Amino acid sequence: xxxxxxxxxxxxxxxxxxxxxxxxxxxxxxxxxxxxxxxxxxxxxxxxxxxxxxxxxxxxxxxxxxxxxxxxxxxxxxxxxxxxxxxxxxxxxxxxxxxxxxxxxxxxxxxxxxxxxxxxxxxxxxxxxxxxxxxxxxxxxxxxxxxxxxxxxxxxxxxxxxxxxxxxxxxxxxxxxxxxxxxxxxxxxxxxxxxxxxxxxxxxxxxxxxxxxxxxxxxxxxxxxxxxxxxxxxxxxxxxxxxxxxxxxxxxxxxxxxxxxxxxxxxxxxxxxxxxxxxxxxxxxxxxxxxxxxxxxxxxxxxxxxxxxxxxxxxxxxxxxxxxxxxxxxxxxxxxxxxxxxxxxxxxxxxxxxxxxxxxxxxxxxxxxxxxxxxxxxxxxxxxxxxxxxxxxxxxxxxxxxxxxxxxxxxxxxxxxxxxxxxxxxxxxxxxxxxxxxxxxxxxxxxxxxxxxxxxxxxxxxxxxxxxxxxxxxxxxxxxxxxxxxxxxxxxxxxxxxxxxxxxxxxxxxxxxxxxxxxxxxxxxxxxxxxxxxxxxxxxxxxxxxxxxxxxxxxxxxxxxxxxxxxxxxxxxxxxxxxxxxxxxxxxxxxxxxxxxxxxxxxxxxxxxxxxxxxxxxxxxxxxxxxxxxxxxxxxxx
Amino acid sequence: xxxxxxxxxxxxxxxxxxxxxxxxxxxxxxxxxxxxxxxxxxxxxxxxxxxxxxxxxxxxxxxxxxxxxxxxxxxxxxxxxxxxxxxxxxxxxxxxxxxxxxxxxxxxxxxxxxxxxxxxxxxxxxxxxxxxxxxxxxxxxxxxxxxxxxxxxxxxxxxxxxxxxxxxxxxxxxxxxxxxxxxxxxxxxxxxxxxxxxxxxxxxxxxxxxxxxxxxxxxxxxxxxxxxxxxxxxxxxxxxxxxxxxxxxxxxx
Numbered sequence: 001x002x003x004x005x006x007x008x009x010x011x012x013x014x015x016x017x018x019x020x021x022x023x024x025x026x027x028x029x030x031x032x033x034x035x036x037x038x039x040x041x042x043x044x045x046x047x048x049x050x051x052x053x054x055x056x057x058x059x060x061x062x063x064x065x066x067x068x069x070x071x072x073x074x075x076x077x078x079x080x081x082x083x084x085x086x087x088x089x090x091x092x093x094x095x096x097x098x099x100x101x102x103x104x105x106x107x108x109x110x111x112x113x114x115x116x117x118x119x120x121x122x123x124x125x126x127x128x129x130x131x132x133x134x135x136x137x138x139x140x141x142x143x144x145x146x147x148x149x150x151x152x153x154x155x156x157x158x159x160x161x162x163x164x165x166x167x168x169x170x171x172x173x174x175x176x177x178x179x180x181x182x183x184x185x186x187x188x189x190x191x192x193x194x195x196x197x198x199x200x201x202x203x204x205x206x207x208x209x210x211x212x213x214x215x216x217x218x219x220x221x222x223x224x225x226x227x228x229x230x231x232x233x234x235x236x237x238x239x240x241x242x243x244x245x246x247x248x249x250x251x252x253x254x255x256x257x258x259x260x261x262x263x264x265x266x267x268x269x270x271x272x273x274x275x276x277x278x279x280x281x282x283x284x285x286x287x288x289x290x291x292x293x294x295x296x297x298x299x300x301x302x303x304x305x306x307x308x309x310x311x312x313x314x315x316x317x318x319x320x321x322x323x324x325x326x327x328x329x330x331x332x333x334x335x336x337x338x339x340x341x342x343x344x345x346x347x348x349x350x351x352x353x354x355x356x357x358x359x360x361x362x363x364x365x366x367x368x369x370x371x372x373x374x375x376x377x378x379x380x381x382x383x384x385x386x387x388x389x390x391x392x393x394x395x396x397x398x399x400x401x402x403x404x405x406x407x408x409x410x411x412x413x414x415x416x417x418x419x420x421x422x423x424x425x426x427x428x429x430x431x432x433x434x435x436x437x438x439x440x441x442x443x444x445x446x447x448x449x450x451x452x453x454x455x456x457x458x459x460x461x462x463x464x465x466x467x468x469x470x471x472x473x474x475x476x477x478x479x480x481x482x483x484x485x486x487x488x489x490x491x492x493x494x495x496x497x498x499x500x501x502x503x504x505x506x507x508x509x510x511x512x513x514x515x516x517x518x519x520x521x522x523x524x525x526x527x528x529x530x531x532x533x534x535x536x537x538x539x540x541x542x543x544x545x546x547x548x549x550x551x552x553x554x555x556x557x558x559x560x561x562x563x564x565x566x567x568x569x570x571x572x573x574x575x576x577x578x579x580x581x582x583x584x585x586x587x588x589x590x591x592x593x594x595x596x597x598x599x600x601x602x603x604x605x606x607x608x609x610x611x612x613x614x615x616x617x618x619x620x621x622x623x624x625x626x627x628x629x630x631x632x633x634x635x636x637x638x
Numbered sequence: 639x640x641x642x643x644x645x646x647x648x649x650x651x652x653x654x655x656x657x658x659x660x661x662x663x664x665x666x667x668x669x670x671x672x673x674x675x676x677x678x679x680x681x682x683x684x685x686x687x688x689x690x691x692x693x694x695x696x697x698x699x700x701x702x703x704x705x706x707x708x709x710x711x712x713x714x715x716x717x718x719x720x721x722x723x724x725x726x727x728x729x730x731x732x733x734x735x736x737x738x739x740x741x742x743x744x745x746x747x748x749x750x751x752x753x754x755x756x757x758x759x760x761x762x763x764x765x766x767x768x769x770x771x772x773x774x775x776x777x778x779x780x781x782x783x784x785x786x787x788x789x790x791x792x793x794x795x796x797x798x799x800x801x802x803x804x805x806x807x808x809x810x811x812x813x814x815x816x817x818x819x820x821x822x823x824x825x826x827x828x829x830x831x832x833x834x835x836x837x838x839x840x841x842x843x844x845x846x847x848x849x850x851x852x853x854x855x856x857x858x859x860x861x862x863x864x865x866x867x868x869x870x871x872x873x874x875x876x877x878x879x880x881x882x883x884x885x886x887x888x889x890x891x
Contacts, residue, residue, distance in 0.1 A: 005755045007734040010890040014793045018808045027883045
């Protein structure tokens with residue numbers, strides 16, 4: 001029940017005294033009300049802004065946070081108030097809900113922030129008052145659409161193909177998204193060029209050229225250079241046919257593809273040629289054949305695969321179908337009315353061009369669209385009056401649905417712009433995410449090295465602390481615990497495949513089961529045979545990874561460790577990670593060498609050289625001998 | 639791109655036949671009837687401002703009559719004297735009252751709507767009406783805070799005799815000092831209406847009549863067909879169960 005009604009309940013119960021003398025049976029005992037009768041003022045401190053309200057006000061809605069005992073969790077004994085670390089501006093609206101029983105949606109707030117606050121305070125959004133409900137729903141729908149667009153753009157077409165896609169899938173992908181491979185791009189431009197050539201040829205072949213020598217009649221170019229045009233046409237049609245067949249082959253669902261608009265346009269574009277080949281040179285049918293050649297102009301629609309603007313236009317027209325239909329219908333009505341009127345007005349005059357009502361249709365259309373060719377003109381006064389009314393009303397009727405179509409087009413166009421922008425920023429965003437991931441990975445590695453340096457010589461532990469927050473310490477400790485639990489080390493994703501392939505010869509290896517986090521980084525440590533080609537990938541900030549092949553036998557094999565970092569779930573944490581990376585000491589590219597007991601730690605070159613690919617000699621960057629406990633693997637080059 | 643709410647209203651041609659106002663969705667409103675002269679005047683640009691104000695003024699004064707009424711109760715101290723409530727209790731009562739009725743008065747419609755929410759099973763409008771009459775001691779169609787609190791004081795903090803008096807006043811619809819059979823039938827009927835249709839055991843048609851007969855048999859000592867206040871008080875004071883139950887609701891506030 002609403003809060004308002006709850007206020008009246010005591011009164012209604014009191015008025016029940018009126019039933020007592022009439023009661024047939026004895027009344028039941030009233031419920032025992034243990035709550036304190038006196039009302040008290042509660043202090044609610046929301047991020048420093050103090051709100052005060054009666055306890056009864058909050059008790060009106062016992063299913064919410066503030067109305068139930070849940071608020072006791074937030075009670076601060078020292079200050080005798082309830083403290084919430086939330087947005088005070090939003091809290092104002094929440095508290096007003098308790099006071100008035102109506103929840104209003106503040107229009108200047110973000111819809112997601114508002115929803116989160118409601119969820120926190122345990123208030124169901126459905127109780128938003130009627131005054132604000134529509135606005136709330138609209139904003140929510142808009143936000144959801146935007147989010148859906150974002151996720152679509154994220155998982156968009158630029159994602160790399162799964163490795164085991166068939167050639168058919170790859171072909172389809174190449175057709176749908178020409179930017180994926182150079183071949184596709186080339187094909188895309190070639191087809192575009194040929195469409196243009198074909199359309200131009202169609203146009204030019206009707207232009208009158210200079211006649212043959214000795215002949216007076218002017219010929220259209222198409223007949224003069226009949227063979228040339230025929231060859232060009234053939235070439236174009238061949239290309240189009242080839243393209244169509246390729247698309248048909250690659251399409252995941254052939255039936256659906258054949259029903260699609262573009263496929264129909266393709267077929268219509270090339271059919272006239274084949275029909276022309278097949279048809280005999282007969283006088284009767286060649287007339288029909290000439291008509292068919294008109295369909296060649298539909299080749300221009302093939303440009304819509306190449307032009308986004310055309311697609312937007314087509315989509316707009318499709319989505320405005322109702323408005324266009326309305327326009328057409330109202331125009332038709334007006335045309336019929338005015339044509340009838342004009343016909344009867346002009347009926348009597350001699351030599352009138354308004355011979356029939358259908359003949360007047362032409363006049364009406366020309367007048368309503370303000371073209372005014374002047375081939376049909378009213379002569380009577382009545383005709384002129386009605387003609388002027390007709391032209392005035394034409395302007396109005398046409399002007400009404402046009403803004404609707406325009407706004408639709410604008411909305412779709414902007415949506416498209418937004419999607420394009422998202423795709424463009426996609427790369428930058430993914431790069432940042434990758435950097436952030438590597439940052440935390442490096443952090444863990446660095447931590448391990450610092451810790452292990454700290455172990456043998458405990459004096460230097462202070463140096464190793466560096467600028468790490470308590471959070472990082474605890475996080476790294478946690479990852480370390482995981483390593484110990486599973487008896488595996490974190491390693492670099494990039495090395496995983498190589499390490500899988502290489503086998504250790506005569507060296508102990510740890511269990512090679514891999515732990516995969518939800519990031520997909522693999523965890524492995526295997527020995528590497530020194531005789532085999534060793535490659536190392538350095539971890540860099542940039543996207544590219546550098547593989548360095550080491551030829552020297554003298555060097556230690558190194559394993560690169562990469563932690564499975566917690567991926568940044570939100571954009572804010574992306575920011576956080578970026579800052580943290582700056583704090584990490586020095587060179588981001590480092591590796592750690594794992595050495596096992598019982599042999600003492602082997603010599604390891606620990607110069608910190610800048611990463612540069614050397615053809616023969618690998619460069620160890622920033623390696624240190626790390627002493628691990630029993631279960632680690634020793635790899636020494638000798 | 640269709641308009642959402644107007645879709646249904648314009649899909650049929652009701653507005654053409656004048657049974658339906660397409661803009662508001664209601665039957666065409668009467669107060670906006672204008673004379674032909676006023677309509678023609680509206681079309682002319684010069685007379686527009688002059689005519690419109692005179693038309694709207696009369697409408698406003700009709701509609702806003704209730705909302706411009708503001709009522710302030712007498713001082714808190716006087717109310718403390720007049721009633722048996724403490725100051726704190728009056729404060730709490732007034733806060734709740736003012737929150738629900740910012741204008742300071744309750745009208746019968748509010749009463750009925752409140753009771754319909756408390757008793758959703760049946761029809762509580764008649765009982766609410768009778769109750770409203772009982773509260774409206776000044777008989778002016780609205781209950782202000784004083785009436786409200788004085789009645790509550792009688793019910794909750796008064797002596798048993800006061801409470802019985804109040805109950806008698808509730809039953810006595812025309813406030814003439816005696817309850818006739820018709821009045822009792824009305825009251826009983828309204829109470830039974832609140833029960834609604836679905837009861838156990840099934841509500842028989844003569845249930846309320848039976849109850850009224852029962853009541854008169856019990857209360858009407860001299861069998862003259864009416865129950866006077868003395869008979870009522872007398873019978874109730876002798877009835878143990880009634881006397882005991884009189885204190886039941888004392889703690890609601």
